[in-house]
Amino acid sequence: MKDLTKGTTVLDRSDVENAFARVAVAVFTYYPEKIIEEPGYVVDEDVDWAMEPLRSMDAGALDQWRGRVNAVISDPTCDRRAFIADFMALAED
Template sequence: MIDRADVEELIFRVAQCAFRYHPSRSTTEPGYTVEEDVAWCVEPLSRKEGVDAEALARSIQLLITDPTADRRAFIAEWERRAQ
């Protein structure tokens, strides 16, 4: 089972990155990469058993960069996995 605190940290980090992201951010903030944000988001669960960190990273990148992405499904899935 995955620790609830780690899941809450994951959800918080994804929300924070999605809120701060805009398509021209790498231009307005030299050195910024979305990959860096994704790695920071994945970190709490990256070494947990049963977590596919690569698949998680792909889904997080979409959640950060696509304002129309369904974040509710992501949250529900990870909350379910923490029970």
Template sequence: MIERHRTEEALYRVAVSAFTHYPGKDAKEPGYTVDEDINWCIAPLLPLPPQQAAQMRETIRELITNPQSDRQAFIAALDRLTGE
């Protein structure tokens, strides 16, 4: 289980990253990579087992880069991590 404050922090970070991401950001901001945002977003969840963390990284990548992605499923997944 992961503490609620960690999942809330991850949710906040994903929201900020998704809101500030735009197509071509890596070209306009030299040195930027989406992996940088993903690493920041997942940091509060790092007690996750490696396989689960890898899956969460892919979910976060989708949430950041695709405005049409299902955020409700991500929020539900975070709730499951807390055991609630």
């Protein structure tokens, strides 16, 4: 991870790709009835698991990304193209 001059943080590509793969698994395994069929389940469990590789991210940015990850998991109308582009832009080249 390295800090850029504009105050944004760029993360290691392997960490971002690992988190992205976890987001994909969470998206594919989520369904609206999951909360009913799996008592105690909350989407935040999947968000926590998916974001774990990015725990070194700035706390403010992590909170914002947690919201976006929650939306992409639980909202089928979420713009996944924009999410993917933005998420992968977190990685250094």
